[in-house]
Structure formats: structure tokens, C-alpha cells
Amino acid sequence: MGVIGALVAGLVFGLGLILSGMADPAKVLNFLDVAGAWDPSLAFVMAGAIGVAAPGFWLVRRRAAPLADPAFHVPPANAPIDRTLLIGAAVFGIGWGLAGFCPGPALVSVPLAAPGTIAFVAAMVAAITAGSLLQAKR
Amino acid sequence: MTATEFTPWASLAGGVLIGASAVLLLLVTGRIAGISGIVRRLLPPYGASAPLEAAAFVVGLLVAPLAWTLATGEAVKQTVTDSLSLAIVAGLLVGAGVFAARGCTSGHGVCGLARLSWRSIAATAIFMTTAAATVYVVRHVVGGWPWA
Numbered sequence A: 001m002g003v004i005g006a007l008v009a010g011l012v013f014g015l016g017l018i019l020s021g022m023a024d025p026a027k028v029l030n031f032l033d034v035a036g037a038w039d040p041s042l043a044f045v046m047a048g049a050i051g052v053a054a055p056g057f058w059l060v061r062r063r064a065a066p067l068a069d070p071a072f073h074v075p076p077a078n079a080p081i082d083r084t085l086l087i088g089a090a091v092f093g094i095g096w097g098l099a100g101f102c103p104g105p106a107l108v109s110v111p112l113a114a115p116g117t118i119a120f121v122a123a124m125v126a127a128i129t130a131g132s133l134l135q136a137k138r
Numbered sequence B: 001m002t003a004t005e006f007t008p009w010a011s012l013a014g015g016v017l018i019g020a021s022a023v024l025l026l027l028v029t030g031r032i033a034g035i036s037g038i039v040r041r042l043l044p045p046y047g048a049s050a051p052l053e054a055a056a057f058v059v060g061l062l063v064a065p066l067a068w069t070l071a072t073g074e075a076v077k078q079t080v081t082d083s084l085s086l087a088i089v090a091g092l093l094v095g096a097g098v099f100a101a102r103g104c105t106s107g108h109g110v111c112g113l114a115r116l117s118w119r120s121i122a123a124t125a126i127f128m129t130t131a132a133a134t135v136y137v138v139r140h141v142v143g144g145w146p147w148a
Helices: A001-020 A025-032 A041-060 A081-098 A101-112 A116-137 B008-029 B035-040 B052-074 B084-101 B105-114 B116-141
Strands: none
Touching: A001 A041, A001 A101, A001 B008, A001 B052, A025 A041, A025 A081, A025 B052, A025 B116, A041 B008, A041 B105, A081 B084, A081 B116, A101 B035, A101 B052, A101 B084, A101 B105, A116 B035, A116 B084, B008 B105, B035 B052, B035 B084, B035 B105, B084 B116, B105 B116
16 A cells, blocks of 8 residues: 555656646746746645645644555654755755755656766766765764 | 746646545555665665565556557657767766765655755755756856757
């Protein structure tokens, strides 16, 4: 059941990215271009997503456990803010601003097979793998 | 630079789907719909928990463009950079950044804000700022590169 739920969630998430315009790097870059060709659409994506997720999460967390797992696996909301988080977020933002892709939209775009997408995803996967392997070695 | 149309309703509806997906994933599997974390669970050194669920989520994402085209009869509209070197540099920065920050636009930007996580609020404020600053420098200081 967990696998089916995750499959449906992935499909709905992907359709949401496409319908919203997040899967189009041109739209993302124009959203980020506040001083130029500003397209505020993606603020509506955030509003729609958080508007549903905030009450939805609250309702789900009132349960003792999820449907297909004995426990929730959610990081504490008051975990400390450290330097790694801040630097990582800053670096991520630079990459996002260069190509207009963040991880979800990039993955959804893989079947469309634009060469830029394949190169981006390959590099992203390589960097995440390198990070994980370095961390595991420590 | 490619001009894009302001699409408040489609974007709001797409956002609602993204939020609904995150709620569904939490309800069924008890996990946050953070794409970078889900990808990480599928990669070496492996051994992460619930890899089948992570794989199923990614399969769902990959099926989405096909489902979209079947349902609407339209191709997915997008403009991706033609520059492979730019795509690789951006991909490396995004991969390293989300690894260190333990989350991206979905895990921090949507799920983290929705559950009022301070780490996520800080991360989102920072990546939004550096992303906008990067676009500003590329388009208005350097004068633009020949993509999007």
C-alpha cells in the first residue's frame, strides 16, 4: 500500500508541476526576474501548495501513525539552523537561478529528453551521490 | 529570454495538486514529499529506508508528462537551456546545495513552510534570494546569456 500511495503521489505531484508551469524553466526564470520580465505565476503555485498542505499536514499529524507505516518520519520543526543548511540553500539557489530547474521539475522533464535536462539531472545526481558517499565515509 | 504568460489559475491549481500529493504521501507513508530527499534514498551508498516507496514516487513523476499529454492532447510546454555546460554547472550546484541543505523547493519550500519548520523558512528565504540575485546578475548586470 505504501508503494501504491507513493506512486499516485508522485504522479499527482508531477501533474501539478506541469499544470502550474514549474516544469518550464523559462517561467521559473521569469518568476525570479523581479526587476525584468517578472511573471508572478509561481507565487500562486506556492500559495496553492501551502494552502492545501498546511491544514492537510495538521489533520494527518493528529493520527497516531500513517496508513502504511508504524510511525511518521518527519524531522522536528524546531531543529537548529546550522551553517551547512544556510550555505547549502545559498548554493542551491544559485544553480536554480542559472538553469531554472530545481530537482522536481528537472526529474519530471527527463522523459521529454531535452539535452539540457539530461545534462542537468546527470550532474545533480552525481553531486548528491558524491555528497552521500563522502558523508558515509566520515 | 523567453516571454511567458501570467497564469494565476493554472498555477494555483497546479499548486493545489502539489499540496494534495504531499498530504497523501504523509498520510500513507508518513514521509515528507521532498524530491531531493527521495532521490537521495535511491542513490549510493543505498541502505536508506523505504527505497521502494521512493522509487515508486519517482516512477510517478516520470509518468506524469505522458499522462499529461494523454489527458490534454497537448505537449508539455517548456524552454530548456541549449547550453550543456551551463546545465552541468547548474546541476552540480543544485545537487550539492540540496544535499547540504537537506531539501529543496518541495521539502523546504512547500512542506517545510506548511509545517512551520524554522530550518525550512530560513532555507527558503535564502535560496529564493540567491536565485533571484543570480537571475538579476545574469540578465541585468552581465547582460544575459543566450538561453531562456
